[in-house]
Each structure stands twice: as C-alpha cells, then as structure tokens.
Amino acid sequence: MSSSTLFTNAVIIPVSGAQPRWFRGWLSVDADGRIDGIGEGTAPEATVAASSRVVDLDGAFLAPGFISAHSHIYTGGMRGVEHSSPLYKWVTQNSAMLANADPETMYWLSRAGGLDHLASGITSVYNFTQSRVICRFDYETSTLKAVKVHEPDFVTRQIDGVADAGIRFVTSVRVDDEQLPETDAFDAFGVAMTHLDEIDPALNLGGSVYGAVQWASAAVTAEREKALMEKWGITNQAHFVETAEQIDIQQSKFDWYDNAGVLGRDFAFGHFVHPTERMVERVVESGSSVVWQAMSNGRLGSGIADIVTLLGRDVTVGMGVDDQSCTDTSDPFENMRTGLFTQRAVHSDASIMAVDDVLHLHTLGSARSMGVGDKVGSLEVGKFADLLVVDPRDPATGPVWDPVATYVLACGLRHLRRVYVGGEVVYDSSASSPSGADAAEVNRLADEGMVRSAAAGGFTPAL
Structure with missing residues (x-):
C-alpha cells in the first residue's frame, strides 16, 4: 500500500x-x-x-516508542503516598485510598494514566488492572485479605479508559480465587477477557493473567492461573520476590508455579529481585522472561535485581515504569539511567551494561517479554x-x-x-495542549474521583 x-x-x-x-x-x-x-x-x-x-x-x-512491560496505569492520583515505606505498607495505603472508588473513577484514572504514559514517550504498555476485589496485605499469613468487592465493570471500565487514551496495551487481570468463590472469580475474569473483543484490535495487544501466587495460601492458585492461560490463550506476569520482606515465604512459593507447569515462553516474573540460584536456573531452562522496575525497586527499598547475570544467561528481560505512585513519574529515560547506573555501581564495572543494552530492554526487550515483539519495540x-x-x-x-x-x-x-x-x-510538545485537547478535562475528572474515593477512607490531600 x-x-x-x-x-x-x-x-x-x-x-x-x-x-x-x-x-x-x-x-x-x-x-x-x-x-x-x-x-x-x-x-x-x-x-x-x-x-x-x-x-x-x-x-x-x-x-x-518506549514499552513499559509492567505498569499499574491507574495510580497517578496517589503520587507521594507512603514516600518512605516498603512495598507492603505502601500498597496497603493505596488499597485503602481506592476501596471506595467507583467504575467511572477507575475509567478516568486509567485514561489519565494512559495519556501520562504517552506524554512520556511510552506507546505500548503491559497494564495490571486494579482488581475488582480491593485487598490489604496480611503480614501474619502473607496473603491478601478482601476489603471490598466491586462488580466486574470496575475492571472493564479501566480497559475502556486505557483504550480511549490511545495507547497500545496488554490487559492483565487478577483471578482473586481465594477472595471469591472459584466460579465467581473465573466468571469475572472471563467478563474482562471477553470485553477485549470490543476494543480496537490495533490497540488491544491481548489479555494476560495478573499472577498472584506470591500472596496465595495454597498451590492451587498456580493451577487455576495455568487453566486460565490455556482457556483464553493468554500470557501471565507475576509479581515475585520483589521485596526482602518475608523473603523466605515468597521464595517457598516458587515451586507452586513450577509444578503447575506455568513457567515458559508465555510467562514472566515481574521484579525478580531476590531469587535463589535454583529459581534463576529454572527461568533459564524454561525460557521464562523477567521484567525489571529499576526506579520503583529503589523508591520502595526493595533491592537491586541482578539483571546483568540474567542477560548473561540469555534471559529475555523487559523494563517497566511500574506504578505512577511509586516511581513517581512515568519517565523511561530516568528509568533506563537508574537501572544502568545501579547495575554498574553494584558490579563496580562501568562496562557491565552498555547504553545500547538498556535501550533495548525498554523497547524491544520489553515487547518480547510481553509476547508482542513482532508488532512493536x-x-x-x-x-x-x-x-x-x-x-x-x-x-x-x-x-x-x-x-x-x-x-x-x-x-x-x-x-x-x-x-x-x-x-x-x-x-x-509545541501544542497548547500537548497531550490532546481533552487532557486537562481527563485529569480533572481523574483527580476529583481520586479525592472522593480517598476521602471516604479518611485521606485528604494537602493541596
């Protein structure tokens, strides 16, 4: 043509x-x-x-365009929250602030996040939707406990918001099999996957499982995630060994994924900051990917992933800007440099990672980790x-x-x-409204919804 x-x-x-x-x-x-x-x-x-x-x-x-292979795109209304706290304390406050959000608030937050990513040069994203089950992390059991359950449109409206922003995206949905009856959890997951058929196919890069075994209490969660991957023909990205908090418990759940047959080309570990040597071996053997969030790992004090070793063993690695509330900016340039410099510093070697390498990770490497390297990157x-x-x-x-x-x-x-x-x-950048004429209105509606939801939980913004 x-x-x-x-x-x-x-x-x-x-x-x-x-x-x-x-x-x-x-x-x-x-x-x-x-x-x-x-x-x-x-x-x-x-x-x-x-x-x-x-x-x-x-x-x-x-x-x-940059690819963020790991984003929670709805989180821009919570920048600066728990600014000196580790992962689980930070995510608990995020959940409390969002517990009373309605589907339309989630739509505007997601649309605003999509525009923010685009204005930062990110043209494709792996997006972890906020589950319809708002949870808190329970330190005693190392699991997620339900705080509030919303209807399935709590998720589908997020999908609409990202699509209306005009960014390409993979949609990741959590199963919530321990918080809901199994049938309800599977049905709600299916509603989200079916909804993707209504999205412009040029923007819809596919569905995915939001892997949650790290917070599960039994191995059956991995088996259920595997079943959904097969039923819908989709991928899976799981947050795993992200933080040093309760690291022994996190590491002990790795075999649940391995035994369920989840590891492979359609699976990625998000973060993977504190793996054991055996875990690395199985990632290499299975062809699984790893997605690296250099800025959020630093902001939350989670640690520094050994990306150099993974790359040296031919693991596919992507990069993500993660939450806008824990980076706290969707800036891939800053994310690349943070990652590059920390890898060099940890290894005391300025040649350990080249500029070409880190650029590849935030573009083509990310696309490949998401399974869309033939389309973008x-x-x-x-x-x-x-x-x-x-x-x-x-x-x-x-x-x-x-x-x-x-x-x-x-x-x-x-x-x-x-x-x-x-x-x-x-x-x-030269336009009077650089992200489009509706950007200011989108951000206004997102901010108003975020403030309403937070106020119901007892949180009030300073300004």
Missing part, C-alpha cells in the same frame, strides 16, 4: 539489533499505520511521490509506526559524539518533541 507519511532528514535509532546502531536517513509509514520503508540517506523518488505527507525532522532523533518494516521524535539540541546537550549514548545518557522528557502511534501524533 502507498505510504501516507514520510519522515526525512532524521537520525534514526532503530533498536533492531542490526547494524548500524544509528544512521541518517528516512522512514515511511503506510496508510495502516505500519512502517513500510526505512533506509539511509535520501528516500527513493518513488517513496517520496507516494507519500501524502512529508515530515522533515531536520536532524532530530527518530526512535521507537523497534523500527522495522511491518511493525506499527510507534515513533518518538527527540531533539538533543533543545535544550542543548553539546556535540553528539555517539547518538545512542546521547539519547540514553543525556536526553530526557524535555527533549521529547512528538510521539506517534501508528504514524499519527498523540503528543506534541
């Missing part, structure tokens, strides 16, 4: 794994929003003639044209000796000029 948009005069960072790492060139997008041409130098005359729109980037960087013909225009000259970063190094080490959100999803602009 004829291309509809041609980007010219760009410094292209393809993140495809092929050489060169960067080049001056062009990229064309067809009418379906997919990349249909890319090359060095000047575009062929036939490509220019077939393009209905030509965008001259005047030497700016053109790179793939790099600039290659046939993939969705999810693109970032980043200008290192404004504000100035000085002479560019190595474009990939400058992009990873010196650029940030202040250099982000435009974000494209499927070749269409979804964020423009």
Whole structure:
C-alpha cells in the first residue's frame, strides 16, 4: 500500500539489533499505520511521490516508542503516598485510598494514566488492572485479605479508559480465587477477557493473567492461573520476590508455579529481585522472561535485581515504569539511567551494561517479554509506526559524539518533541495542549474521583 507519511532528514535509532546502531536517513509509514520503508540517506523518488505527507525532522532523533512491560496505569492520583515505606505498607495505603472508588473513577484514572504514559514517550504498555476485589496485605499469613468487592465493570471500565487514551496495551487481570468463590472469580475474569473483543484490535495487544501466587495460601492458585492461560490463550506476569520482606515465604512459593507447569515462553516474573540460584536456573531452562522496575525497586527499598547475570544467561528481560505512585513519574529515560547506573555501581564495572543494552530492554526487550515483539519495540518494516521524535539540541546537550549514548545518557522528557502511534501524533510538545485537547478535562475528572474515593477512607490531600 502507498505510504501516507514520510519522515526525512532524521537520525534514526532503530533498536533492531542490526547494524548500524544509528544512521541518517528516512522512514515511511503506510496508510495502516505500519512502517513500510526505512533506509539511509535520501528516500527513493518513488517513496517520496507516494507519500501524502512529508515530515522533515531536520536532524532530530527518530526512535521507537518506549514499552513499559509492567505498569499499574491507574495510580497517578496517589503520587507521594507512603514516600518512605516498603512495598507492603505502601500498597496497603493505596488499597485503602481506592476501596471506595467507583467504575467511572477507575475509567478516568486509567485514561489519565494512559495519556501520562504517552506524554512520556511510552506507546505500548503491559497494564495490571486494579482488581475488582480491593485487598490489604496480611503480614501474619502473607496473603491478601478482601476489603471490598466491586462488580466486574470496575475492571472493564479501566480497559475502556486505557483504550480511549490511545495507547497500545496488554490487559492483565487478577483471578482473586481465594477472595471469591472459584466460579465467581473465573466468571469475572472471563467478563474482562471477553470485553477485549470490543476494543480496537490495533490497540488491544491481548489479555494476560495478573499472577498472584506470591500472596496465595495454597498451590492451587498456580493451577487455576495455568487453566486460565490455556482457556483464553493468554500470557501471565507475576509479581515475585520483589521485596526482602518475608523473603523466605515468597521464595517457598516458587515451586507452586513450577509444578503447575506455568513457567515458559508465555510467562514472566515481574521484579525478580531476590531469587535463589535454583529459581534463576529454572527461568533459564524454561525460557521464562523477567521484567525489571529499576526506579520503583529503589523508591520502595526493595533491592537491586541482578539483571546483568540474567542477560548473561540469555534471559529475555523487559523494563517497566511500574506504578505512577511509586516511581513517581512515568519517565523511561530516568528509568533506563537508574537501572544502568545501579547495575554498574553494584558490579563496580562501568562496562557491565552498555547504553545500547538498556535501550533495548525498554523497547524491544520489553515487547518480547510481553509476547508482542513482532508488532512493536523497534523500527522495522511491518511493525506499527510507534515513533518518538527527540531533539538533543533543545535544550542543548553539546556535540553528539555517539547518538545512542546521547539519547540514553543525556536526553530526557524535555527533549521529547512528538510521539506517534501508528504514524499519527498523540503528543506534541509545541501544542497548547500537548497531550490532546481533552487532557486537562481527563485529569480533572481523574483527580476529583481520586479525592472522593480517598476521602471516604479518611485521606485528604494537602493541596
């Protein structure tokens, strides 16, 4: 099909794994929003003639949209909460503040989170929905205890909100098999998966199980998750050994997943900060993935995952910006640098991880960990044209000796000029309303709903 948009005069960072790492060139997008041409130098005359729109980037960087392989996209209304607390105390307050939210509040919070991710250069996301069962963490039993149960539309409206933001997404839903009768839990899960059929297929990257064995009391939860993976043909990402709190209990549940046959190409461990050597061995043997949240692991004092060792053993690793309430910003540039620098510091070796490596993790590595590496994550013909225009000259970063190094080490959100999803602009820093005309109204409605829900739990914002 004829291309509809041609980007010219760009410094292209393809993140495809092929050489060169960067080049001056062009990229064309067809009418379906997919990349249909890319090359060095000047575009062929036939490509220019077939393009209905030509965008001259005047030497700016053109790179793939970032992928967050682990986000809780509804959490932007709780930034700064429990700012000096570990994981379980922090998540308990989050739950208390959201217990009285209604489905429409969850819609607006999710839509606002999607817009926030897009404005940060994240064009695809693995999104853990807030379960319809609001729980608190029980330290005595190391399990989740139900606080309030909502109807299934508490989850489906979150799906609608993310879709209406215009970001691509995988939808992750918790089973809640210990908080609800098994039939009710499975039926509600099915409602969410069926609802995905109503979403634009270009944005819907699939469903997934929100793995919850870390907080389960019995191995049957792993078996139930496996059954749902098979029934719906979906993946699973489980929070696991994230924090040093009660680490022996967490580690002891690993075999529940292994014995249930869950490990494999369709399974990822989120965080994986404190695994045993045997756990690492089984991840390697099974081909499971790991998703790394460098900023939230630091903010919550959870620890530093040994990503270098995992990569050295050919484990597929992705990166996520996690909760907006525990990072507390959806900034993949900052997340890359936090991860890169902590890995180098822990190993006392500046060469232990390259800039190309960490950029790959937050793009193509993330896409592969989510099972969508054939659709997004790099600039290659046939993939969705999810693109970032980043200008290192404004504000100035000085002479560019190595474009990939400058992009990873010196650029940030202040250099982000435009974000494209499927070749269409979804964020423009020069516009009066950069994230779209409705962004201010979306954020207002999200904030009002968040304040109402928190107030019912006894929480009042300072400002």
